[in-house]
Amino acid sequence: MMPDNDQALIEAQNYFNNTLRPVIVDKCVSCHEGKHNKNDRFNFSVFTNARNSATSMFNQVDAGTMPKDGDKLPQSEIDMFEEFRDLVNKIN
Ligand code: HEC
Numbered sequence: 001m002m003p004d005n006d007q008a009l010i011e012a013q014n015y016f017n018n019t020l021r022p023v024i025v026d027k028c029v030s031c032h033e034g035k036h037n038k039n040d041r042f043n044f045s046v047f048t049n050a051r052n053s054a055t056s057m058f059n060q061v062d063a064g065t066m067p068k069d070g071d072k073l074p075q076s077e078i079d080m081f082e083e084f085r086d087l088v089n090k091i092n
Pocket of ligand 1: 024027028029030031032042044053056057060061066067068069070073
């Protein structure tokens with residue numbers, strides 16, 4: 001049997017690939033893949049980066065400060081960032 005930790009990691013990865021990543025590609029990478037990709041940490045279309053910034057991403061979209069200079073995301077998409085943060089928090 002797999003340890004719980006691995007199961008949580010797989011769940012977070014699946015949720016990222018199937019649900020959250022398309023939103024990030026659509027709404028975030030135009031900035032975060034290019035010049036605002038400091039030290040390669042902020043390309044959030046890469047799972048490791050998204051995982052490391054899961055809480056920060058949720059806080060930013062929930063506050064409406066990201067996407068920068070854009071409209072606040074619809075609540076359904078903000079909920080996806082929240083779900084991803086919760087899944088990431090179960091990994092450790
Ligand atoms: C129009 C460009 C632009 C778009 C689109 C954008 N961002 Fe940003 N983002 C920035 C800039 C620039 C910063 C650096 C801080 C600042 O200037 O506010 C930043 C900072 C951040 C940070 C803080 C990084 C850190 O830890 O210092 C997070 C998290 C973030 N953005 C998430 C997102 C998410 C999630 C999306 C998509 C929903 C998004 N951003 C879309 C330009 C953008």
